Amino acid sequence: MRQSPYLPNRPLKVAVLGSSGAVGSELLKILEQRDFPISELVLLSSERSEGKKIIWKDEELVTKKTTKEEFKNLDLVLASAGGSISKKWLSTIIDQNALLIDNSSAFRLDKNVPLIVPEVNGSEVLNHDGVIANPNCTTILLTLVLxxxxxxxxxxxxxxxxxxxxxxxxQLAMEELKLLTEQYLQGNPQKSEVLxxxxxxxxxxxxxxxxSNNYCEEEMKMVNETRKILNIADLKLSATCVRVPVLRAHSESINIEFADEVEPxxxxxxxKKSPGIEVIEDYKNNRFPMPNDVMGRDNVAVGRLRTDISQSHGLELWLCGDQIRKGAALNAVQIAELLIPKK
Amino acid sequence: MRQSPYLPNRPLKVAVLGSSGAVGSELLKILEQRDFPISELVLLSSERSEGKKIIWKDEELVTKKTTKEEFKNLDLVLASAGGSISKKWLSTIIDQNALLIDNSSAFRLDKNVPLIVPEVNGSEVLNHDGVIANPNCTTILLTLVLxxxxxxxxxxxxxxxxxxxxxxxxQLAMEELKLLTEQYLQGNPQKSEVLxxxxxxxxxxxxxxxxSNNYCEEEMKMVNETRKILNIADLKLSATCVRVPVLRAHSESINIEFADEVEPxxxxxxxKKSPGIEVIEDYKNNRFPMPNDVMGRDNVAVGRLRTDISQSHGLELWLCGDQIRKGAALNAVQIAELLIPKK
Incomplete structure (x- = not known):
C-alpha cells in the first residue's frame, strides 16, 4: 500500500514506457515544455526500438529495452505501449511504490482505478492505489465539453x-497515410499495411x-468511459467512430439532449470560462473549429452551438482536438501534475 | 400548358446545360452508358467554357455559349449550371414545350415542382408543368435509404x-484538393482559392x-427536401454537414428513431430488396461501406445497421454514395427515363 497518493516532493525519476511511439514522443515534448520536475528520465521501449537516440532538453538519451531492472527507484511511469505491456509491468511498478499513469484501456473501467480528465474529475485523482488511467482520446475531448x-x-x-x-x-499509420496519398497522386496503386x-x-x-451489440470497441469506450468520468451511470450515449484522412486532430459532431432547455x-x-477549451465560433464568417486549428495545441476547440431543431431541450455542437496532445500525452502529464505536492 | 407530362416517343433533342462541370461531364457519360434515346445532343456552357471539344459516342461535340437560339426544338434540358442560370432560361424552355430537369436548388421546394428520387417517389414525376427538380446530393442518398x-x-x-x-x-475543388495535398506533402504552404x-x-x-436558425443551407436542404420527398411534413431531422478530404463519394452517419421497434x-x-441499394455489411471482418467502394458506381452502399443503444425504437446505420453519380447526374437521367413512354 502506498503511504501517500501524492508523488514525492522532489525532482522525480520518470520513465516513459513506449517512448518511440507517437504518444511517447509527444510525452517527452510535453514534459520538457511544461518543465515537469525530473531528476532522471528513462526511455523504455520494445526490444525492436531499443537503442534509439532521442534529444531531450539538449541531452542525448537512448531508449532501453524494458526489463525489471529499469524500474528501480522510479517514481512515475507514463505508459503508452498498449494494455498487455502495462499489465505485465504493473506489479513491478507498484512494488517500487511508483505510480503508473496508463494510456491503454487495460485499467480504465476497473472501479478501483481513477479514470481522469483533470478539468472534469481531477478531484478523484487521489483515489488511486498505484495506477491511474488516461481515457481514450475521443472520450477526453468529449467529456471536456460535456x-x-x-x-x-x-x-x-x-x-x-x-x-x-x-x-x-x-506513428506508422500517419506515415502510411502520407505514403498512400503520394501513391494515389502519382497514379500508382495503393497498398496499405498498417491501416x-x-x-x-x-x-x-x-x-x-x-x-456483441454491433458497436465496436472504440465506440463502447466512449460510452463506458464517458459514463465513468461524468459519473452518470445511466447516461444514454451512442457513438459512430470513423477514421478520416486527417493526420493528428480528431473532430466530433455532437447532439445532446438535456433535462431542461439550454440556450446556446x-x-x-x-x-468560454472552462479550462482547456477554446471557442471558435463566427457564424457571420462561417468559421468554426477545424483539425488544422488545433494541431499541436493544448486546447480543444468548440463551436457551432445551436438549438437542435429536431427535439426539445437539445443542442448540437462540434469540436476538434489534437489527438496526441490533449487526447493522450498532455492529459497524462496533467494527471501527474495534479499529484505534485503544492509548495 | 404541356399536352402530356411524357417526353415525345422518339429519339430526343437533348441539351446539357453546364456541360463542362463535374456533374455535366457525368451526365454525358451516363446518357451514353444508358443508351438514352437521343437524336441530337447540344452542349451548353457559359461564355468562359465555350468552344470546349468533348467526345461523345465517338463524335466530337463542341460546347456552345447558352443563347435563346440554342433552345430551339429541344425536348429535354438537363441543367447543372446553378440556380440563377436555370431560372434565367426556364421560360424559354417551357415556351419550347421542353422539359427542364434541374439540378440546382432553385425550384426544389416549389410546391408545383416535383422533387424526385425515382426509387422513392417516382410516381409523382408526372405532376410537373415543365420542370422537375433533382434533390441535393446528400438528400438523394439519405432518402433512398430512409x-x-x-x-x-x-x-x-x-x-x-x-x-x-x-x-x-x-470540378475545380476536386483539382484543388489534389494540388493542396501535393503541396502539403512537398512541405510547401497551401493556399486554397476554390475552397x-x-x-x-x-x-x-x-x-x-x-x-437564421444557425443551420447552414446545405443542412436545411437535407431537412426540407427529405420531408418533401418522403412526404412527412413534420419529420424531425437535424443534420451536421462536413466537408472531408475525399474526392467524389459522400458518407453519412445516420441515427433513426421509429414509431415502433425495428429489428436490424x-x-x-x-x-437488400430495395432498388439502387447495395448492402455492405460484414461484422466478422469489420467490413462496411467506404467511399472507395462506390466511386463511379450507381448503387448507394449501406451497412453497419445496429440497434441504437441510446433509445428505444432506434437504429443506427452508415451509407456511402457517389456524389456525382446517384447524388446528381444519374438521378437526373433516371427522372428523364421515367418520362419516356413505354413501348
Missing part, C-alpha cells in the same frame, strides 16, 4: 459521430474489434 | 452527420450560407 454543459442541465442523451485522425492508429484499407482520399468506420448563448458562456 | 425503412415503421426523428466529398464543390480553407489532411463544416435484420432485408 462536463461544463452538464452543470447547466443534466445531460440525458448524447449522439456522436467522430472524424478521427490517423494518429490514433500510431486495414487505404485512407488516401478515403475513410472507413473504426476498425477496432466488433462487440448560456452554453457558450459556460464553455 | 424510404424503405419507413415502410417498416414510421420514422419519427433522424440525426445525421455527413462526410461530404469535395466533388460537391465542383474556403485547405482540405489537405483537414476538414471543415460545410461552408454554405448560414441561416428486418431493416437489412428491406434494404
Amino acid at each position: 462536463a461544463p454543459l452538464n452543470k447547466l442541465s443534466t445531460i440525458q442523451r448524447v449522439i456522436v459521430s467522430t472524424y478521427q485522425s490517423v494518429s490514433g492508429a500510431g 486495414p484499407y487505404s485512407l488516401a482520399f478515403n475513410l472507413f468506420l473504426h476498425n477496432s474489434p466488433m462487440l 448563448k448560456d452554453a457558450l458562456e459556460e464553455l | 424510404a424503405p425503412l419507413n415502410k417498416l415503421s414510421t420514422i419519427q426523428r433522424v440525426i445525421v452527420s455527413t462526410y461530404q466529398s469535395v466533388s460537391g464543390a465542383g 474556403p480553407y485547405s482540405l489537405a489532411f483537414n476538414l471543415f463544416l460545410h461552408n454554405s450560407p448560414m441561416l 435484420k428486418d431493416a437489412l432485408e428491406e434494404l
Whole structure:
C-alpha cells in the first residue's frame, strides 16, 4: 500500500514506457515544455526500438529495452505501449511504490482505478492505489465539453459521430497515410499495411474489434468511459467512430439532449470560462473549429452551438482536438501534475 | 400548358446545360452508358467554357455559349449550371414545350415542382408543368435509404452527420484538393482559392450560407427536401454537414428513431430488396461501406445497421454514395427515363 497518493516532493525519476511511439514522443515534448520536475528520465521501449537516440532538453538519451531492472527507484511511469505491456509491468511498478499513469484501456473501467480528465474529475485523482488511467482520446475531448454543459442541465442523451485522425492508429499509420496519398497522386496503386484499407482520399468506420451489440470497441469506450468520468451511470450515449484522412486532430459532431432547455448563448458562456477549451465560433464568417486549428495545441476547440431543431431541450455542437496532445500525452502529464505536492 | 407530362416517343433533342462541370461531364457519360434515346445532343456552357471539344459516342461535340437560339426544338434540358442560370432560361424552355430537369436548388421546394428520387417517389414525376427538380446530393442518398425503412415503421426523428466529398464543390475543388495535398506533402504552404480553407489532411463544416436558425443551407436542404420527398411534413431531422478530404463519394452517419421497434435484420432485408441499394455489411471482418467502394458506381452502399443503444425504437446505420453519380447526374437521367413512354 502506498503511504501517500501524492508523488514525492522532489525532482522525480520518470520513465516513459513506449517512448518511440507517437504518444511517447509527444510525452517527452510535453514534459520538457511544461518543465515537469525530473531528476532522471528513462526511455523504455520494445526490444525492436531499443537503442534509439532521442534529444531531450539538449541531452542525448537512448531508449532501453524494458526489463525489471529499469524500474528501480522510479517514481512515475507514463505508459503508452498498449494494455498487455502495462499489465505485465504493473506489479513491478507498484512494488517500487511508483505510480503508473496508463494510456491503454487495460485499467480504465476497473472501479478501483481513477479514470481522469483533470478539468472534469481531477478531484478523484487521489483515489488511486498505484495506477491511474488516461481515457481514450475521443472520450477526453468529449467529456471536456460535456462536463461544463452538464452543470447547466443534466445531460440525458448524447449522439456522436467522430472524424478521427490517423494518429490514433500510431506513428506508422500517419506515415502510411502520407505514403498512400503520394501513391494515389502519382497514379500508382495503393497498398496499405498498417491501416486495414487505404485512407488516401478515403475513410472507413473504426476498425477496432466488433462487440456483441454491433458497436465496436472504440465506440463502447466512449460510452463506458464517458459514463465513468461524468459519473452518470445511466447516461444514454451512442457513438459512430470513423477514421478520416486527417493526420493528428480528431473532430466530433455532437447532439445532446438535456433535462431542461439550454440556450446556446448560456452554453457558450459556460464553455468560454472552462479550462482547456477554446471557442471558435463566427457564424457571420462561417468559421468554426477545424483539425488544422488545433494541431499541436493544448486546447480543444468548440463551436457551432445551436438549438437542435429536431427535439426539445437539445443542442448540437462540434469540436476538434489534437489527438496526441490533449487526447493522450498532455492529459497524462496533467494527471501527474495534479499529484505534485503544492509548495 | 404541356399536352402530356411524357417526353415525345422518339429519339430526343437533348441539351446539357453546364456541360463542362463535374456533374455535366457525368451526365454525358451516363446518357451514353444508358443508351438514352437521343437524336441530337447540344452542349451548353457559359461564355468562359465555350468552344470546349468533348467526345461523345465517338463524335466530337463542341460546347456552345447558352443563347435563346440554342433552345430551339429541344425536348429535354438537363441543367447543372446553378440556380440563377436555370431560372434565367426556364421560360424559354417551357415556351419550347421542353422539359427542364434541374439540378440546382432553385425550384426544389416549389410546391408545383416535383422533387424526385425515382426509387422513392417516382410516381409523382408526372405532376410537373415543365420542370422537375433533382434533390441535393446528400438528400438523394439519405432518402433512398430512409424510404424503405419507413415502410417498416414510421420514422419519427433522424440525426445525421455527413462526410461530404469535395466533388460537391465542383470540378475545380476536386483539382484543388489534389494540388493542396501535393503541396502539403512537398512541405510547401497551401493556399486554397476554390475552397474556403485547405482540405489537405483537414476538414471543415460545410461552408454554405448560414441561416437564421444557425443551420447552414446545405443542412436545411437535407431537412426540407427529405420531408418533401418522403412526404412527412413534420419529420424531425437535424443534420451536421462536413466537408472531408475525399474526392467524389459522400458518407453519412445516420441515427433513426421509429414509431415502433425495428429489428436490424428486418431493416437489412428491406434494404437488400430495395432498388439502387447495395448492402455492405460484414461484422466478422469489420467490413462496411467506404467511399472507395462506390466511386463511379450507381448503387448507394449501406451497412453497419445496429440497434441504437441510446433509445428505444432506434437504429443506427452508415451509407456511402457517389456524389456525382446517384447524388446528381444519374438521378437526373433516371427522372428523364421515367418520362419516356413505354413501348
